[in-house]
Amino acid sequence: MERRRLGNSPVEVTTLAFGGAAIGGLYAPVPEVDATAAVRRAQERGIGYFDTAPHYGTGRSEHLLGTALTGEYVLSTKVGRLLVPLEPGEPPEDKGFADPPPYKRVWDWSADGIRRSLEESLKRLGVDHVDILYLHDPDDHEEEVYATAYPALAALREEGVVRAIGAGMNQTAMLTRFVERLDLDVVLCAGRYTLLDRSAEEDLLPACLRRGTSVVIGGAYNSGLLAGGTTYNYEPAPPELLDRVAGLERVCAEHGVPLRAAALRFALRHPAVASVLVGCRSVAEVDDNTTLFETDIPEALWEAL
Numbered sequence: 309m310e311r312r313r314l315g316n317s318p319v320e321v322t323t324l325a326f327g328g329a330a331i332g333g334l335y336a337p338v339p340e341v342d343a344t345a346a347v348r349r350a351q352e353r354g355i356g357y358f359d360t361a362p363h364y365g366t367g368r369s370e371h372l373l374g375t376a377l378t379g380e381y382v383l384s385t386k387v388g389r390l391l392v393p394l395e396p397g398e399p400p401e402d403k404g405f406a407d408p409p410p411y412k413r414v415w416d417w418s419a420d421g422i423r424r425s426l427e428e429s430l431k432r433l434g435v436d437h438v439d440i441l442y443l444h445d446p447d448d449h450e451e452e453v454y455a456t457a458y459p460a461l462a463a464l465r466e467e468g469v470v471r472a473i474g475a476g477m478n479q480t481a482m483l484t485r486f487v488e489r490l491d492l493d494v495v496l497c498a499g500r501y502t503l504l505d506r507s508a509e510e511d512l513l514p515a516c517l518r519r520g521t522s523v524v525i526g527g528a529y530n531s532g533l534l535a536g537g538t539t540y541n542y543e544p545a546p547p548e549l550l551d552r553v554a555g556l557e558r559v560c561a562e563h564g565v566p567l568r569a570a571a572l573r574f575a576l577r578h579p580a581v582a583s584v585l586v587g588c589r590s591v592a593e594v595d596d597n598t599t600l601f602e603t604d605i606p607e608a609l610w611e612a613l
Contacts, residue, residue: 309354312582314522315493317472319439321357321382321583323576324601326350326594327526328358330587331372332365333406338589340372347376349591353598359496359524359585360433361386361444361476362425363403366411367432374433383435386444386476387425388457389413404542417443417452422460426469441465442496443475450482458490465493478527478541480512487515494582499527499541501575503534503556503567503613504549513580522582525575529586534571559612569603570613577610 311320331343338346347358358381360369370385377383391411394400400408416425426441441461446453453475461473475486476496483495495516501508501523508523516523529535531542533553540549553567560567575581584601588594 309356311356312522314440314472314474314582315520317493319382319472319493321524322355323583324355324572324598325357325359325524325583325585326355327585327587328360328369328373329364330589330593332360332369333408334364334404334587335406336589337406338372340375342590343372344376345591346588346594347373348378349594350588350598351377351379351381353594355594355598356380357382357384357583359384359440361389361442362391362429362432363389363413363444365405366401366408366413367391368405368409370429370432374435382439383433384440384442385426385429385433385438386442387422387429387461388415388417388444388446388449390416390421390425391428415449417446417449417457419456419460419463422457423464426464438470440472440474440494441470442473442494445477446475447477447479447482450485453486454489458486462491474521474524476524476526480508480510484511484515487512487519487521492519492521494522494524496524496526496585498525499530501525501578501581502528502530503571503574504530504540504552509578513578516580521580523575523578523580524583524585525581526585528571528575528584529568535568556613560609563606563609563612565603565605565609566600569600570605570609572597572601573603573605574613 474494
């Protein structure tokens with residue numbers, strides 16, 4: 309599988325990456341045996357970049373990923389949320405993850421919080437380092453990023469504790485400001501550069517080209533709508549979007565290509581994009597997504613789309 313370098317960092321990632329939210333129990337629980345089998349099958353199929361976060365199942369994704377990975381790989385996790393044990397009788401948080409461990413998420417963008425978050429992630433992962441460290445969802449904490457979180461992240465890179473740094477969000481405006489104001493190797497942008505939503509073309513992607521910052525794209529299926537589902541950005545899709553998807557499916561069918569294959573490969577046509585993340589919770593999903601990703605797509609289809 310092709311590899312691409314992240315910015316000016318020494319890190320190279322495979323163009324298809326394994327997103328760890330699903331094995332953390334997003335929407336439905338995943339048994340450890342299934343999660344382990346999925347991760348190892350991904351490695352067998354040539355996927356060499358794996359992404360996770362404390363947020364995914366309050367640490368469960370990190371634990372499962374760290375247990376399953378073998379050999380050589382590129383690994384990323386995220387900071388910004390600390391995991392704190394629940395008080396007696398305190399209910400688990402409803403954040404979309406099934407059967408979560410007994411922890412709650414607490415925002416902490418201080419320098420000490422960033423380092424503590426990484427240290428705790430390394431323990432859950434069972435490793436002594438990660439390759440890439442992202443600021444995770446700082447939508448309501450922009451000034452804290454400038455004041456404390458980014459300096460802490462940059463110091464970790466300078467010390468050689470991590471090899472690349474970035475930020476991961478579901479929006480482009482703040483990511484663009486980060487790219488323009490900070491020295492980031494990579495940004496992870498979910499759902500904003502897809503066959504249905506190309507808003508990242510307006511601000512983020514041009515800024516990344518100017519600054520030499522790489523982009524990892526998540527949410528290529530727009531939370532399921534481009535993969536046969538009926539949700540868009542985690543909410544029921546409006547009729548006009550369902551009509552657009554039906555039109556995309558017709559165009560793809562005329563060229564003998566599944567819509568999901570086009571959805572996975574679309575973002576990689578942009579020179580700033582290094583990798584596309586896809587969440588997999590089973591061996592079957594790994595095989596399905598990898599086979600789709602490897603589908604030959606004629607240039608005529610891109611022109612038609």
